[in-house]
Amino acid sequence: MVNGLNLLFQFLDSFAFIVLAAGGLAIIFGIMGVINLAHGEFIMVGAYATTLANIRLGLPLPAAMLVGVVVTALFGLLVERVVISGWLPNLVAQRTLGRNVIEPLYDRLADSMVATWGLSLIMVQGIRVTLGNSLDQIGTPLGKIAYSGFSYSTYRVLLAGVALAVLGFTYYVFTRTEYGMRARATIQDEDTARALGVDTERTYMTTFAFGSGLAGLTGALYAPTVTMVPGLGSSFLVEAFVAVVVGGPSVVLGTTLAGGLLGAINALFSNLVGTFFGRIALLVTAIVMIRFLPDGITGFVERLRERREEA
Amino acid sequence: MSRGPISRRGFLGSTAALAGTALAGCSGGSASSDDTIQLGVLEDRSGNFALVGDPKHKASMLAIEEINNDGGIDGKQIEVFDPDPQSDNQRYQELTRRAINQENVDALWAGYSSATREAIRPIIDREDQLYFYTTQYEGGVCDHNVFAVGPTARQQLGSVLPYLVEEYGPKIYTIAADYNFGQLSADWVKVLANENGAEVIGEEFIPLSNSQFGSTINRIQEADPDFVMSMLVGANHTSFYEQKASAGLDVPIGTSTAMAQGYEHLRLDPPAMANIYAGVNYMEEIPTNRNTSEGGFVDRYYEMFPDAPYLNEEAENNYFSIYMYKKAVEQAGTTEMEAVKEALETGITYEAPEAPDGESIAIDGATHHVDHHMWVMRADENHNVEAVDDRVIPETFLSETVGCDLTQEDEETQYTPQDFYEEAG
Numbered sequence: 132m133v134n135g136l137n138l139l140f141q142f143l144d145s146f147a148f149i150v151l152a153a154g155g156l157a158i159i160f161g162i163m164g165v166i167n168l169a170h171g172e173f174i175m176v177g178a179y180a181t182t183l184a185n186i187r188l189g190l191p192l193p194a195a196m197l198v199g200v201v202v203t204a205l206f207g208l209l210v211e212r213v214v215i216s217g218w219l220p221n222l223v224a225q226r227t228l229g230r231n232v233i234e235p236l237y238d239r240l241a242d243s244m245v246a247t248w249g250l251s252l253i254m255v256q257g258i259r260v261t262l263g264n265s266l267d268q269i270g271t272p273l274g275k276i277a278y279s280g281f282s283y284s285t286y287r288v289l290l291a292g293v294a295l296a297v298l299g300f301t302y303y304v305f306t307r308t309e310y311g312m313r314a315r316a317t318i319q320d321e322d323t324a325r326a327l328g329v330d331t332e333r334t335y336m337t338t339f340a341f342g343s344g345l346a347g348l349t350g351a352l353y354a355p356t357v358t359m360v361p362g363l364g365s366s367f368l369v370e371a372f373v374a375v376v377v378g379g380p381s382v383v384l385g386t387t388l389a390g391g392l393l394g395a396i397n398a399l400f401s402n403l404v405g406t407f408f409g410r411i412a413l414l415v416t417a418i419v420m421i422r423f424l425p426d427g428i429t430g431f432v433e434r435l436r437e438r439r440e441e442a
Numbered sequence: 443m444s445r446g447p448i449s450r451r452g453f454l455g456s457t458a459a460l461a462g463t464a465l466a467g468c469s470g471g472s473a474s475s476d477d478t479i480q481l482g483v484l485e486d487r488s489g490n491f492a493l494v495g496d497p498k499h500k501a502s503m504l505a506i507e508e509i510n511n512d513g514g515i516d517g518k519q520i521e522v523f524d525p526d527p528q529s530d531n532q533r534y535q536e537l538t539r540r541a542i543n544q545e546n547v548d549a550l551w552a553g554y555s556s557a558t559r560e561a562i563r564p565i566i567d568r569e570d571q572l573y574f575y576t577t578q579y580e581g582g583v584c585d586h587n588v589f590a591v592g593p594t595a596r597q598q599l600g601s602v603l604p605y606l607v608e609e610y611g612p613k614i615y616t617i618a619a620d621y622n623f624g625q626l627s628a629d630w631v632k633v634l635a636n637e638n639g640a641e642v643i644g645e646e647f648i649p650l651s652n653s654q655f656g657s658t659i660n661r662i663q664e665a666d667p668d669f670v671m672s673m674l675v676g677a678n679h680t681s682f683y684e685q686k687a688s689a690g691l692d693v694p695i696g697t698s699t700a701m702a703q704g705y706e707h708l709r710l711d712p713p714a715m716a717n718i719y720a721g722v723n724y725m726e727e728i729p730t731n732r733n734t735s736e737g738g739f740v741d742r743y744y745e746m747f748p749d750a751p752y753l754n755e756e757a758e759n760n761y762f763s764i765y766m767y768k769k770a771v772e773q774a775g776t777t778e779m780e781a782v783k784e785a786l787e788t789g790i791t792y793e794a795p796e797a798p799d800g801e802s803i804a805i806d807g808a809t810h811h812v813d814h815h816m817w818v819m820r821a822d823e824n825h826n827v828e829a830v831d832d833r834v835i836p837e838t839f840l841s842e843t844v845g846c847d848l849t850q851e852d853e854e855t856q857y858t859p860q861d862f863y864e865e866a867g
């Protein structure tokens with residue numbers, strides 16, 4: 132017997148986890164063509180900053196979460212300037228060697244994977260060296276929802292609302308603001324955008340920081356629920372990548388649809404058969420999607436639309 | 443894994459012994475090999491197992507320093523070969539070879555996980571190296587070179603499960619990590635449930651990478667057991683305790699893995715670990731004189747490592763097994779491995795911190811395991827830990843069920859609970 136409410140809560144929980152885990156990754160990949168394998172470690176930075184701000188500085192949890200977001204966004208900015216665009220090393224090299232040393236990693240999928248993977252290794256061990264093997268953990272706030280022998284964490288259900296808010300906010304930023312317009316112009320045709328006066332370099336920088344900030348937010352939100360160890364980011368990676376593959380190129384719509392579909396599949400299978408099968412079902416979905424809809428759900432929708440326009 | 447006929451093993455053994463004599467002859471001129479003893483300590487100080495491996499390394503250093511300050515073993519100072527294997531099994535294999543072939547260690551302590559042990563055991567057996575494995579584990583290793591001095595699943599679960607059946611009732615729900623250790627431990631839960639008139643009404647195996655437990659918690663609530671047995675492992679799985687607390691799941695939980703190794707009761711915000719019962723041979727909090735009195739084990743540890751976060755179960759195992767090695771060498775009058783193994787097999791005892799005054803723990807010569815003094819430790823809502831039950835539990839699976847007797851026959855096998863059922867018919 133499966134309680135309908137159980138399934139609903141489990142769905143909301145999975146939906147929130149998938150959307151929040153994938154958000155920052157989808158933006159950085161969709162707009163800059165950079166596959167960020169250090170995405171999990173960006174989440175870890177957000178979680179660590181939040182926990183440290185709460186425990187060591189004594190900030191209340193919401194303020195600590197804000198610190199987590201800001202710290203991760205700034206960290207993302209730094210990474211973009213140093214590793215992804217090579218602006219800082221090139222600046223130094225220009226003055227000393229008279230030439231650039233780093234070619235920017237935009238739209239170089241394989242290269243960006245290797246670079247960010249290296250970055251993730253350095254970050255995990257770096258945190259371990261500076262902060263040790265674990266941090267004390269904040270408890271989950273807000274208590275539980277109880278119903279006829281079952282109960283669910285209120286906080287985790289609430290995260291589904293936060294996930295929707297994040298999607299709404301991202302949609303607003305990319306469709307209603309000037310920055311969003313420039314960002315979309317940059318994705319569509321970088322050269323033309325630059326010719327029309329868009330500072331694409333700066334757009335990339337801001338976008339990376341924005342994506343990092345979202346990763347930081349995920350870390351901040353999940354800091355009270357996951358174990359605080361340097362490797363915590365890896366537990367977000369599978370869901371994030373599967374969601375990006377399934378969602379396709381359109382960031383907001385793709386993430387929403389992928390979150391909905393995968394959340395439902397995960398909730399159904401893990402509640403009926405067990406956690407293990409929930410994860411297997413996620414991976415099988417990803418395989419099926421890659422086989423039949425190589426551009427994800429939104430790529431498929433886009434193709435349908437083009438075909439209709441031609442007809 | 444070599445399970446070849448005895449004659450072949452005997453041949454290998456004698457060749458190794460010959461080679462050993464030859465080497466001893468070669469190095470006879472160098473003074474160092476005569477007046478020092480070389481111990482290998484490979485414990486993870488970085489990588490996945492750093493959290494639990496680091497205390498093992500620290501406690502080994504404590505034992506070695508104490509012994510050296512006390513005049514060494516038979517007047518010989520101990521030297522240590524202790525590179526960091528970084529939780530990487532391949533690195534373990536390389537370092538094990540190096541410890542044996544280049545550093546010529548007299549005894550080796552290495553590894554946290556069962557996977558690591560199984561990765562290096564073929565090397566250990568090929569070289570006939572005396573090896574101490576100190577982690578609590580699923581049990582069943584019957585190997586003439588291996589002294590598995592940590593408690594086994596049968597000892598750990600065998601202390602906590604009967605206690606919980608008596609306190610709360612016979613319906614058990616098992617959750618375990620989905621690999622060798624978890625699967626075998628879950629089998630042990632079934633065996634023990636059967637022996638104690640209880641019943642496993644549900645079980646779930648969780649992949650190690652999983653950190654989200656919403657559905658697991660729902661399934662436990664649906665099954666409504668009297669208590670849960672949890673053999674979850676690693677940092678991702680630790681999230682379970684926080685999540686079950688925030689979801690309001692308040693069924694008692696018995697475990698062989700939480701608290702004693704990764705000190706979750708100190709790292710997690712209360713009341714995540716409330717009503718959790720750990721069956722362990724050691725925790726920093728166990729109330730014995732040798733452990734908690736002034737100048738006791740805990741004091742000495744923190745005096746040497748003031749910033750150490752916790753003194754865990756495996757750390758004590760490393761500590762007392764180094765002292766047992768010392769006793770065995772002194773009894774044998776040599777560091778020659780066969781002689782030391784034979785001395786260990788005579789049932790070396792040590793007054794370990796886990797044992798109350800007047801008691802000591804002993805190696806069982808036939809199985810190379812230890813008859814531990816086991817404790818059931820309970821954490822309350824404020825994460826204070828207290829002992830609710832304790833007694834000596836010998837390792838009976840190897841000795842009684844499969845009849846492992848390493849004093850009579852050299853074996854290199856790992857038995858599983860499957861063998862228990864087969865023996866039982």
